[in-house]
Amino acid sequence: MRPGRGEAAFKLAAVGLLSLLVAFTAVPLLVLVARAASAAGELGLWSLWSSPATLQALRGTLVTSTGAAAMSFVLGLPLAVLLERTDLPHRHALRAAFTLPTAIPPFIWGMGWVALANPRAGLLNRALGAGTVDIYSGFGVAFVLGAAGLPLVMLPAAAVLARLDPSHAEAARDFGAGPVRTHLAVPVRLALPAAASGAALVFLFAAAAFGVPYLLGVTATPPTPTLTTRIYAEMLMGPAGLWNAAAYSLLLLAMAVVVLLLSRLLGRSGRTALLSGKGLKQRALQLGPLRTPLSAAVIALALVLVVAPLLAVALASLTTPAGDLTVSHWGRVLADPRTLSATVNSVALSLAAAAAVTTLGLVLSMIRRRSAALGHAAELLAAWPYAVPGTVLAIALLAAFSRDLRFVFFDSFALVLALANTLWLLLLAWVAKHLAFGTRNAAEGLARVDPSLAEAARVSGAGPLRAFVDAVVPQLKGPLAAAFTLTFLTCATELTLAVLLVPPGRDVLGTLLFELQSYADPASAAVIACAFVLFVLAVLGTRAALVARRVDA
Amino acid sequence: MVSLEQVHKSYGETPVVKGLSLEVARGEMIALLGPSGCGKTTTLRIIAGLEHADAGRVHIDGALVTGQPPEARGLGMVFQSYAIWPHKTVAENVEYPLKLKGVAGREALVRQALGWVRLDALAQRMPHALSGGQLQRVALARALVASPKVLLLDEPLSNLDAALREDLRAEIAALRARLGTTMIYVTHDQNEALALADRVAVMNHGVIEQLAPPRELYESPKTPFVAAFVGGANVLEGRLDGADFVCGDRRLVLPADLERPAAARHLVIRPEALTVGDGPNELGVVASLFLGHSTEVRFDVAGHLMRALAPAHVRPKPGENVRVRIDRAQLFS
Ligand SMILES: Nc1ncnc2c1ncn2[C@@H]1O[C@H](COP(=O)(O)OP(=O)(O)OP(=O)(O)O)[C@@H](O)[C@H]1O
Ligand SMILES: [Mg+2]
Numbered sequence: 001m002r003p004g005r006g007e008a009a010f011k012l013a014a015v016g017l018l019s020l021l022v023a024f025t026a027v028p029l030l031v032l033v034a035r036a037a038s039a040a041g042e043l044g045l046w047s048l049w050s051s052p053a054t055l056q057a058l059r060g061t062l063v064t065s066t067g068a069a070a071m072s073f074v075l076g077l078p079l080a081v082l083l084e085r086t087d088l089p090h091r092h093a094l095r096a097a098f099t100l101p102t103a104i105p106p107f108i109w110g111m112g113w114v115a116l117a118n119p120r121a122g123l124l125n126r127a128l129g130a131g132t133v134d135i136y137s138g139f140g141v142a143f144v145l146g147a148a149g150l151p152l153v154m155l156p157a158a159a160v161l162a163r164l165d166p167s168h169a170e171a172a173r174d175f176g177a178g179p180v181r182t183h184l185a186v187p188v189r190l191a192l193p194a195a196a197s198g199a200a201l202v203f204l205f206a207a208a209a210f211g212v213p214y215l216l217g218v219t220a221t222p223p224t225p226t227l228t229t230r231i232y233a234e235m236l237m238g239p240a241g242l243w244n245a246a247a248y249s250l251l252l253l254a255m256a257v258v259v260l261l262l263s264r265l266l267g268r269s270g271r272t273a274l275l276s277g278k279g280l281k282q283r284a285l286q287l288g289p290l291r292t293p294l295s296a297a298v299i300a301l302a303l304v305l306v307v308a309p310l311l312a313v314a315l316a317s318l319t320t321p322a323g324d325l326t327v328s329h330w331g332r333v334l335a336d337p338r339t340l341s342a343t344v345n346s347v348a349l350s351l352a353a354a355a356a357v358t359t360l361g362l363v364l365s366m367i368r369r370r371s372a373a374l375g376h377a378a379e380l381l382a383a384w385p386y387a388v389p390g391t392v393l394a395i396a397l398l399a400a401f402s403r404d405l406r407f408v409f410f411d412s413f414a415l416v417l418a419l420a421n422t423l424w425l426l427l428l429a430w431v432a433k434h435l436a437f438g439t440r441n442a443a444e445g446l447a448r449v450d451p452s453l454a455e456a457a458r459v460s461g462a463g464p465l466r467a468f469v470d471a472v473v474p475q476l477k478g479p480l481a482a483a484f485t486l487t488f489l490t491c492a493t494e495l496t497l498a499v500l501l502v503p504p505g506r507d508v509l510g511t512l513l514f515e516l517q518s519y520a521d522p523a524s525a526a527v528i529a530c531a532f533v534l535f536v537l538a539v540l541g542t543r544a545a546l547v548a549r550r551v552d553a
Numbered sequence: 554m555v556s557l558e559q560v561h562k563s564y565g566e567t568p569v570v571k572g573l574s575l576e577v578a579r580g581e582m583i584a585l586l587g588p589s590g591c592g593k594t595t596t597l598r599i600i601a602g603l604e605h606a607d608a609g610r611v612h613i614d615g616a617l618v619t620g621q622p623p624e625a626r627g628l629g630m631v632f633q634s635y636a637i638w639p640h641k642t643v644a645e646n647v648e649y650p651l652k653l654k655g656v657a658g659r660e661a662l663v664r665q666a667l668g669w670v671r672l673d674a675l676a677q678r679m680p681h682a683l684s685g686g687q688l689q690r691v692a693l694a695r696a697l698v699a700s701p702k703v704l705l706l707d708e709p710l711s712n713l714d715a716a717l718r719e720d721l722r723a724e725i726a727a728l729r730a731r732l733g734t735t736m737i738y739v740t741h742d743q744n745e746a747l748a749l750a751d752r753v754a755v756m757n758h759g760v761i762e763q764l765a766p767p768r769e770l771y772e773s774p775k776t777p778f779v780a781a782f783v784g785g786a787n788v789l790e791g792r793l794d795g796a797d798f799v800c801g802d803r804r805l806v807l808p809a810d811l812e813r814p815a816a817a818r819h820l821v822i823r824p825e826a827l828t829v830g831d832g833p834n835e836l837g838v839v840a841s842l843f844l845g846h847s848t849e850v851r852f853d854v855a856g857h858l859m860r861a862l863a864p865a866h867v868r869p870k871p872g873e874n875v876r877v878r879i880d881r882a883q884l885f886s
Contacts, residue, residue: 452636455603458623459630459705460695461653467624470649474640 010464014367014374021360021381025432028400029253029388035399036246048247053230058251060138060217060226061207067142068149068206073199075146075301076153077191082298083154084161085187086285089295095158097302099151103536104310105493105510106148107211108529111517112309113144114215115316115526123312138224140216145209147305149202156267157195161187184285193266200263204256208389210496211514227252228391228496235395235500239402246399249392260387310533317526333527342507349423349508350491353430357487358480360431361438365446366468368439379439386436390429394500397429421503429497434487445479446472482543489539493532554579554735555600555703560609562595569595570606571759577703582729582736584746587756588782593739596756597705600737602626614702624653629696629734630705633712635688637680643667643691644676650699666698669728686717693728703735710745722749743783747771755779777819777885787859789820793884801855806833807879817884824849827861829869832878838869852877 037045048054079098083091101109116124117135125132134140164187210228217224225233231248234241287294320326333339364382368375385393401419419425449472457467473480498510509528517525555577562570570592577583585593598604600611602623610619618626629650637646644663651659667673670690680688689709696704709725710718726749729736740746746753747767754764755778763775774780777788791800793813798805798820805820807813829850836852836859848867852859852875861877869875 450634450636452632452634453638455601455623456630456632456636456638456692456695457649458603459601459626459628460650461624461627461699463622463624466653471638474638 010370011374014371014378017363018367018374018377018381021378021435024428025381025385025435028393028396031400032246032249032392032396035243036250045247048244049251053225054248054251057225057227057230057248060213060224061228061252061255064138064141064145064213064217064224064226065203065206067139068145069199069203071142071146072149072153072202073195076150076198077157077188077195079150079298079301080154080157080161080191080195081184081188082294084158085184086287086294087291088287088298089291090299094298094302097306098154100306101148102151103489103540104533105211105495106145106209107215107495107513107517108313108532109148109309110144110212110215111316111522111525111529112312113140114522115312116308121321123315136216136220138217138220140220141213141224141226142206144212144216145206146202148212149205150305152201152205153195153198156198157191160191160194164190197263197267200259200266204259204263204387204389207252207255207259208391208496210391210499215517228389231391231395232500235398242395242398242402245395249389249395252389253392256387256389256392313526313529313533316523317530319523329523329527333524336524338507338512339528342509342512345423345507346492346509349427349430350488352427353434353491354484354488356427356431357434357438358442358484359438360435361440361442361483362473362476362480364435364439365442368443369446382435382439385432386434390433390496391500393429393433394497397425397432397501401425423502423506423508426498426501426508429501430487430491430494433497434490437483437486437490441479441483442476445476449475485539485543489536493536554581554614555737556612557596557600558610558612560596560599560606560611562592562599562604562606569759570599572609573756573759573761575754575761575764577735577737580733580735581751582738582749584750584753585737585739585756586743586746586753586782587741589741591756592759593741593756594707597630597707597737597739600703601628601630601705627699627702628705629699629701629703631689631692631696631707631709633708635685635692635712637683637688637691637695639680641680642676643672643678643680643683646680646691647695647698650695654699656699662698666694669697669731670694670724685713686721689713689721690724693725697728697732697734701734703737706736706738708740709738711740711742718745725749747783753783755782757782774821774883777821780821780823780883784823785860786821786823789822789854789857789859790818791820793817798884800857803855805854805879807882811882811884814884814886816886819885821883821885822859822879823881824860824862826879826881827859827863828878828880829861829863829867829875830877832876834877834879835874836877838871838873838875840871841869843868850875 082088083095083098088094113135114122116122117133117140119125119131119134119136122133122135135144207226208228210232213224213226213229214232217226218229227248231245231252234245234248317329318325318327320328361382364378367378388396398420419428453471453475454467457471458464462470492509495510495514498508499514502508502511509532513525513528513532516522516528555575557573557575560570560573561568573592573596575583575596585596587593595604599606600613602618602621602625606619610617612618613626613628638649641649644667647663647666648659651662656662663676664673667676670693672687672690672694675683675687680691683691689712692709706725710721713721722745728734729749738746738749747770750767752764752766753770754761755770756762757778763770763779765775770779770783774783774786777786780786781788789798789800789805791798793799793815794804796807796809796813798807798817800820807820836854839851839853839858841851842849843865845865847865848863850861850863850867850869852861
């Protein structure tokens, strides 16, 4: 065998796989752009974009997303400082509580707030008098999304604060700065870029959100439509609406690109110079007399933002409209054959997506290791669907696969790709969307594996693939399991892609939840939401326990 | 058993191995000795097939293997970082090469190999519960279990502490006496190379400067580099002027019987070939270090350091001028 031959076979296989990925992820986006442009030919894309309805939706998106970003920034940065740099009590538990919002779909937080602050029947309004707080508004959308996005600001800022080079604080002290300046002003200034970059991501997360604006904005008086809810409305109008939806999607996409670049820029500016060293354990700032009031305030915040909405959902699943306790909702939902079929579909599709994401992640990171150029392509390919708003991804896939595609090979053997109106399209979307989980975890894991492990297997007589499977893959169990769990969890509780892509007459849990909450039966929706939350908590708890056991061992 | 012909290898623009040729006889143990970065590991990896040469040919056991992948070469290899698979037990690690070959009666062979390295008792242990020395013994057993044509070792002892290093060195020598395996042993430690190998190849900047049995290498180095690297000799640059060697503004009186080629540019003197306290040269002392059994005296020769080994009772002070005689030396062009 010539040395080049194995390499050539590898390259061929890699290029094949990447082309397949391009076909299923990048091409739909191009189709979206092309279709939107051609549809615009008749009406004029510009006239569509500048119509009052569009401008109203655009304003809705901008206002709610800016509000959400501002809220998460204003709360997230101080929380990061309090939890990371001070002697605040119960830091560990509080940290876990404030991290929870990312693990639970935003729609459920929205349901929680509906149960709390619905103007007529909300628990708060029952306690304080009808109409005191009204969650059905642009303000409500921003508030719920800001709370749900809080970890996106708090966690990166806390990470910076944890790794800060202590010499910065010491230098400040040497120059005669007081404890508040050394422990607060300096670190906060250094954590600012990470928090700002996180806030930009919250903006993106809020602009891409569909469930919460649909739940709280569309029925508000006056209604606050957003780009995503407009896209959904167009979608409901059938094939004709698809092209308007595509045109709206382009706007959203452009916004996403700009904000993402901005976030990267902010994040990078913060990385320079300040993260030297391993971060010696720092002395925490003694809060002194402020310790008790600050602690009470933070606990109250956690109760309001995290505990109350979840309890409200739980209560909604257990009470009659009159307010009496009942388990009849649970009985009804569990007995409904739709629940069973939706659960089976959700679990099966999520498992398939998780398996595909993990496998593809592993393969893509292998490609990355062996060929820098192909690896770069693979990285990009895996990263972009995660950054693109889910609604845009869904519309792109619908635009690309709305008709059956026929591929005829050698004039005789035809492959018909009929994805439209099947659950396969949802699976495809889930895999594309979460591919980054797989590649990121696999790449990080691979970077930590000593290459001589594989080389020892080669010299022992194993071919390249066998050596990889026998010597390297077993070392990646942890990161791959994490990617699998995360993908499974996210897909099983996913809503946006499901609502847009599941064909009529089929159900997954996300669509069932959405439908019950929006049209029919909020109490049953609360039951499913509770089941989601319990499921998420169980999985996270199991993982934490497993990790703790591994650390002990 | 192994032959390299004019092997070249570059990483990007940087040549790392430059036209290296080497013949290793069956059953022979060769050490590749040289400073860090001289291309030892790269050469070994080219033999293993883990790296492909840009030019040149590699034969193993008479067959041309250039371009063959490592799994087709039938070799054993011990890595500096042990490379023991952490998810397999000791026995499973050792069994792996046999499993790939589909050998029958593997259990007995594994037990035998573990016996060679005295690890019989630890067969069922997981690697994380082993010490560095034990891990490297597992690596030896794994590399030898399938009777490789050649055993390649890349600085196998460099991660171990001094005492363990001695033990394992003796064990490798004993294993070799017992099994007669052809071995290529990479190291930057001259003691290891001289103690273990039948012949030592001293490498510098991607070429072999000298390939010779240890004694010959030590007694008649072919280049100033070999003399300096293997014997720790002093190398002074200069030229002959009459019978003396001139280095900068210093004039050194050489032994009378020294052969003096006209083109000589390097004077090589071993530390033990200098007599301190008597002789025709007067040199300034920079430092004198008491080593127990002897004293190392450091002189300044026109801005270069020259080390001499003197008996322990000789203790010149820094700044003093001391008489020195060169008993033996070598001149190189
Ligand atoms: N994969 C690589 N890419 C680029 N340069 C490399 C690579 N591997 C080795 N080199 C360079 O080639 C030169 C020789 O490396 P090699 O590992 O063979 O040295 P060595 O003699 O084994 O040194 P050491 O004693 O430090 O292990 C070094 O300068 C090294 O930096
Ligand atoms: Mg080396």
